[in-house]
Amino acid sequence: MIPYIFDIKRSSTVDGPGVRTAVFFKGCNLDCKWCHNPESRSPIPELALMTEKCIGCGVCKEICPSPDSCSLCGECVDNCPAEARKLYGRKYTVDELYEIISTDIDFYRATGGGVTFSGGECMLYPDFLAEIAEKCASGGISVAIDTAGNLPWNCFEKVLPYTSCFLYDIKALDPELHRIGTGADNHLILENLENLIETGKRLIIRTPVIPDYNDGDELQKIKQYCTARGLEHELLPYHAIGESKKAALKAAK
Ligand code: SF4
Ligand code: SF4
Incomplete structure (x- = not known):
């Protein structure tokens, strides 16, 4: 299945190591109450x-x-x-996407950057993702995947050979708190994370810090979890930009 892409950001410095092009896929299988990108939720334009x-x-x-x-x-x-x-929401072929991504290859090389596939949940399209990731990796472009991890492990197996880094969300460790905030249990997410650790790939755990949700004891538990496993851990600030985007989507209906 060819996904819709809702944004492509060149020269990003917040989507993984170095200077990167971030490609945002439409469609998500979580329902986070604080979602910063409501335009990513639906898989269609x-x-x-x-x-x-x-x-x-x-x-x-x-x-x-x-x-x-x-x-x-x-x-x-x-x-x-x-x-x-x-x-x-716009569809691109693998070749069209690669042409855009490869434009900045010199910047990637100079800064240790590359391409980051994000969303939404880009791993909902593992075959397309594996195809574009393979093309980038063969062209000497380092590939990172930004995922919430709520997918069967075989989706990871498809992209692993071409991916050098995963940006992996942990929003809550407590299963009930996770379900309250995202609409889904985190059993699969944590199981996949343990599998990813075994692969030896670079992992950057990211936690959006949400007031009155995970900014207290839960955040300390997440930090301890990462420290115990020697994982890099980044905190993402909460911002209310999702609300204005949600209003704009509603206004056009
Ligand atoms: S509102 Fe009318 S012009 Fe605008 S996208 Fe829809 S059909 Fe096209
Ligand atoms: S009325 Fe329609 S075309 Fe004119 S500024 Fe508003 S949205 Fe744009």
């Missing part, structure tokens, strides 16, 4: 309207070929004079 940018010119209504049921044609996005509309 979505239209957003930033009402604060809209100047009320009416162009979008005049040109819309399908006012009763949006066909996601993108006409209103391309013609909005205020750039108040955005279409999230």
